[in-house]
Amino acid sequence: MTAALNKDTRNTWHILGPGAIGCLFACHLQQAGLAVRLIGRRPEHGVRRIRLNTDNGEQEQVFAPDHPAQPITHLLITVKAHQTTAALQAVRQRLTAQTLIVLMQNGMGTWQALQDLPTRRIVVATTTEGAHRPAADRVIHAGRGETWVGTLDPRYQADAARVCRDWSATGLVVEEDPEILHRLWQKLAINCAINPLTVLYDCPNGALLNNTEALELMQQVCREVEQVMGSALGEKPSGLFELAKAVSAKTSSNISSMLQDVRKQQQTEIDHITGYLLDQARRLGIACPCNERILKQIKAR
Ligand SMILES: NC(=O)c1ccc[n+]([C@@H]2O[C@H](COP(=O)([O-])OP(=O)(O)OC[C@H]3O[C@@H](n4cnc5c(N)ncnc54)[C@H](OP(=O)(O)O)[C@@H]3O)[C@@H](O)[C@H]2O)c1
Incomplete structure (x- = not known):
């Protein structure tokens, strides 16, 4: 099954680091009706097709190209921890005071790399979903898990709640955790x-x-x-x-x-x-x- 490209783009999620976990979430978010754009190391000009294999079979999602001049309203960061600073550098100009960022990585300490961004709306997520990417256009959802979302700054609790609400439409288990730290x-x-x-x-x-x-x-x-x-x-x-x-x-x-x-x-x-x-x-x-x-x-x- 190939998913259509016509999505509501007002609340587009940009995925910074479309690797195994990034593509897993990108496919699920787009399948749930959200507009998604992928931001890899290099700009891509055409559509990008990703085949996702789950225990329900294979589906293909087609992602419209990212427009590098477009401001980013929702950013999901799924690069590896040590890649965060360099990856953010490339999108920094597109962030505004309203941009909502979700940081989803293993390890800790990258939160500090986000301190001088134009936005403070930062939510952290940790997941036990398992995924690997045997080829650039193919992701295997190897193990079902849970994703926990919260914020280290209580002022942005409502953002964490909203991310949970929006992402729950994906069918993945996404829960808010007030004790995310x-x-x-x-x-x-x-x-x-x-x-x-x-x-x-x-x-x-x-x-x-x-x-x-x-x-x-x-x-x-x-x-x-x-x-x-x-x-x-x-x-x-x-x-x-x-x-x-x-x-x-x-x-x-x-x-x-x-x-x-x-x-x-x-x-x-x-x-x-x-x-x-x-x-x-x-x-x-x-x-x-x-x-x-x-x-x-x-x-x-
Ligand atoms: N995979 C899992 O099952 C799993 C589960 C739980 C948590 N995690 C955590 O999730 C995070 C991501 O893991 P992963 O397995 O998805 O790793 P991954 O497959 O290596 O994905 C990272 C992606 O970021 C891209 N990237 C690197 N530098 C970039 C830059 N400057 N700009 C844009 N994109 C850039 C990489 O591109 P290239 O391919 O070109 O290097 C790659 O596509 C890690 O912290 C990991 O520990 C993973």
Whole structure:
């Protein structure tokens, strides 16, 4: 099935970073009746066709070309964390004080890169949807999950609610989370506990559970992360090691995105995962020798 191009363009969503997750959301948003434009590294002049494979079969969405002079009213950022500053540079002139931005990435710390934009209407989202892109025009929706939306600035709570309302029409599970900072930290904690270890042991998530040395390392990582997270949020989180093991078991055959990046010889998101944790640890005066060592080892690759 190929979707038509005639959409209401008053509330166009521009997707900055049409990779696996960007295209997944682009296809679902357009299918739900919203106008969508894709912004990649290079301007595209013709329409762009994306085939999306889901458990319901294959559908094709046709995206009208982006007009680089058109102001952006709604921007969904789905570049990898370390690509954010450069990607925003290219669209900066098109943002206004009214632009609504949704930042949807793994890792933390890119929020700061958005501080000097013309708009303060910034909403953050974190998703457990799984997608990969075997070809530029093809996206596989590999695993259904949930997307949580919230804002770090309570003045923009209504924007988060509106994003949830609009995106719920896609059929994806999209919920508002008034405690989004807590959820972002939880995701960061799990990422710290699993992703770098899969790189060090060059294995799928589940294989960490059969490796005594990896499990000991995971436990040390979790102890340090709990201290930092607890201090940052003013609470005493516990049970991270058990949770990390449960996630490794549930996603046992997955190759983590960090290991995929290393295998493709691409930059990883480690600076926004373990790196962010260590920045916060330094700020809070907490020693994290195990995570320090891991960061160095990953960056040396
Ligand atoms: N994939 C998942 O299942 C999943 C699940 C949850 C969270 N996430 C998170 O979502 C974020 C995106 O992940 P992903 O898997 O979708 O990565 P991805 O497939 O690499 O997508 C990133 C996209 O951004 C594009 N890009 C890079 N620099 C750009 C620039 N300056 N201007 C415009 N576009 C630019 C890339 O283009 P090129 O292709 O030319 O490099 C690529 O298409 C990451 O933070 C990831 O951790 C992913």
